[in-house]
Each structure stands twice: as C-alpha cells, then as structure tokens.
C-alpha cells in the first residue's frame with residue numbers, strides 16, 4: 480500500500496488534478512474535499528454540473544499513510560451513491576463484506592446477539608473500506624471528469640460574498656471564485672457553517688476513539704464485532720487480507736476521559752497483549768500494524784442546513800458518535816439528495832441556488848439525520864453504562880431481540896442502511 484500511495488502521489492503532482500489558477504466560471508463550489516465533498520463533486524460533475532472543490536490538503540498529503548487510519552463501513556444505501564458517482568467499481572476489489580455482526584456485552588465472553596446475512600436478503604450487511612482507498616478512487620474519478628470537475632488545493636476558504644444572483648468564495652491564496660451555489664462539506668468545525676451564522680446543538684462525549692489496523696493469526700470469516708464495555712464500545716471490523724496474505728481487521732477502541740493509562744501510550748508489546756485479550760479467541764494472536772490514531776468524539780447538529788445560495792452537507796451539518804458506523808452513510812444520503820435536486824434543476828434550466836431547492840433539501844434530510852443522531856447518542860449512553868440494573872435490562876433486551884424474528888430482521892435492515900430514503904436518480908442504480 481505504501482508503494483502504491485507513493486506512486487499515486489507522484490502521479491497527482493504531475494497531473495492536472497490540482498488546478499491552482501482556474502478562474503473559469505462554474506455552477507457549484509464545494510468547500511471541503513473529504514469523503515463527502517469528493518463524492519458530491521463526482522456525482523455533480525458526472526451529470527454535467529461544473530464544480531470547483533476547495534480543500535486545505537493536497538491529494539498527496541490526504542493519501543499518505545499517516546493522514547487517516549480509519550476504515551468506513553459502507554452501507555447498502557451508500558453503495559448505490561458510490562455507484563452513481565462512478566466510484567464503486569474503482570474501489571470494490573478492496574471492499575471486505577460484513578456477513579455476520581456479533582454483539583457482545585461487558586465481560587461476558589460469548590456473543591449475546593448474532594446477525595447473519597443469511598437471515599436477510601442481500602449478500603452483505605455492508606463493506607469495510609480503508610478511507611485511503613475511497614479517497615484514491617475519488618481522485619481518479621475527478622481526473623476522468625476534468626471537463627466539469629476542478630480541484631483547487633491546497634487552499635482554504637476564508638470569506639464568502641452572497642448576492643441575489645451569485646455566491647462567491649475568497650481563498651487564502653487571494654483567488655475569488657463565483658457560482659450559483661456554495662456547498663459546505665468542510666467537516667464538524669465547518670468554517671462555512673460559522674460564516675453562515677448557523678448555531679449548533681452540540682456536546683462532547685468526553686470519549687475518544689483510538690483507531691488502527693491489526694493482523695491476526697486466523698481468518699475473521701467476515702465477522703464484525705461490537706463489544707460494549709464499560710470504558711466504551713470496542714469494535715472489530717473485517718478488512719481484506721494484505722498483499723502478503725496476512726488476515727487484517729481494523730479496530731475502534733473507545734476510551735473515556737481523562738485518558739489516564741491510555742492504550743494510545745501503551746508500548747507495542749503491551750498493546751498487542753491487550754488487543755489479543757480483547758479479541759474473541761477464534762482470531763488467535765493479534766498484532767498492531769502501522770500507527771494508532773485518536774479522534775475526539777462529540778455530537779454536533781446544525782440548526783439549519785441552508786442560507787441564501789449556501790448549503791451544508793454531511794459532517795458540516797451533523798457529526799455523530801461512531802458507535803453504529805453511520806456518520807458518512809448519513810452524509811452520503813445528504814450528498815444524494817442535494818445532487819438529485821441540483822441535477823434536476825439544471826436539466827430544467829432552473830436556478831440551482833434557488834431558495835425553493837434549498838428548502839426542499841433541508842426538509843428532505845433533517846428528520847432522518849436527527850433520528851440517527853438521537854439513536855446513536857442513546858446507544859452510546861445505554862451501552863457505556865455499567866450500572867447493574869441497566870446492564871441486566873440491556874442484556875435481557877438483546878436476548879429478546881435475538882429470539883423475536885421480526886424485531887431481529889428490523890435491526891438487520893437498519894444495519895444495512897435502507898436505500899428507501901434515496902432519490903430515484905441514485906436508488907435505481
């Protein structure tokens with residue numbers, strides 16, 4: 480992977496991907512080239528919408544092994560969005576399907592609840608991708624779409640101007656770019672959201688997630704494990720084998736503040752022993768590969784997603800706890816929704832920055848996002864709790880779910896990420 484990244488970085492430096500002085504007119508400006516902003520770029524540009532995407536990071540930096548150690552569980556619904564954007568086929572050989580989800584609780588050694596894909600329609604609950612692999616596919620796709628997609632990096636949005644007829648962004652390199660619509664995909668701390676003057680509901684979980692990849696002695700059999708421990712959830716996500724045939728998984732190890740005796744500080748030997756003890760025994764010996772990354776966990780939800788000629792998408796509008804692996808999946812539903820509205824308006828020769836379009840976007844997305852933010856918040860509160868009555872009640876609840884087939888099916892379909900909420904343009908992929 481390292482070699483591949485290096486080769487790709489070289490290509491990107493030499494390619495026309497990072498246009499630096501492109502002052503050609505465009506239809507939409509996307510602030511932020513993370514996974515949501517790049518997917519939106521591909522979806523719009525593939526449908527004839529001229530886009531400019533601004534990001535602080537160069538593609539070469541964003542593809543570096545040290546940039547982002549996360550993997551993402553992509554749901555069935557998100558698969559459709561990636562297909563519509565022309566991204567799925569570029570990355571799917573690196574996708575590891577999840578066929579079983581095991582739920583474990585506290586110090587009990589056995590799984591309390593197993594979801595198996597044979598019990599629902601479909602071949603997998605979702606697919607685990609390295610974020611790096613998704614980004615790589617996105618840069619490749621943007622290169623193919625260079626007639627309509629322009630990436631401006633490294634550059635930071637520092638100011639906006641909004642009039643009745645256009646929106647404009649000023650960058651820290653002195654450039655100004657105009658479009659009919661500006662879309663903020665600039666993450667949880669969104670500068671675009673702050674500039675729009677939109678308040679948020681937010682709180683810290685006083686937890687952080689330690690993320691890394693590991694290799695283990697025995698195959699994972701496409702099992703994902705969610706182990707609810709009193710210190711916070713510990714997740715094991717199956718990955719494809721590496722080029723040497725090592726069996727790999729990634730982990731999300733949640734810790735509570737004040738982070739004394741943190742696993743982040745363990746020496747490698749101690750960390751490997753702790754890992755092996757936390758993994759179910761069928762994995763055999765477990766060893767860290769690469770770096771450990773830490774992400775502070777909080778919830779943030781914007782009161783509004785839009786203002787005149789501006790919209791917020793994905794983490795810029797809502798950032799949630801990763802307990803259910805749904806943050807990007809929610810963001811990609813925003814991407815699908817706003818892309819569908821923009822493409823339809825453009826096909827009808829209508830203004831893609833019109834208030835009616837923006838109102839529709841907010842109306843179609845806000846409830847789903849609020850529901851998911853609430854559900855993940857409650858899950859975290861319920862499962863990061865070692866108070867005995869709560870522990871007994873949740874273990875009884877999990878057992879009940881495993882016995883009642885329709886309830887179990889409902890949870891399994893939720894885990895797959897229903898495609899029902901997607902607009903027709905994407906759903907029919």
Ligand SMILES: Cc1cc2nc3c(=O)[nH]c(=O)nc-3n(C[C@H](O)[C@H](O)[C@H](O)COP(=O)(O)OP(=O)(O)OC[C@H]3O[C@@H](n4cnc5c(N)ncnc54)[C@H](O)[C@@H]3O)c2cc1C
Nearest residue numbers: 511513514515535552636665666793794804805806807808
């Ligand atoms: C530990 C962990 C595990 C997770 N696992 C999952 C999972 O399994 N499944 C899932 O669906 N989700 C998961 N998530 C959530 C997911 O990672 C996020 O929802 C997703 O990365 C958000 O993408 P984004 O593009 O909206 O924002 P970001 O990734 O934050 O990207 C924002 C981009 O904007 C750029 N930017 C910021 N400010 C400016 C500016 N002023 N000008 C120009 N550019 C700017 C930044 O450089 C960055 O590239 C997880 C999150 C965590 C922390």
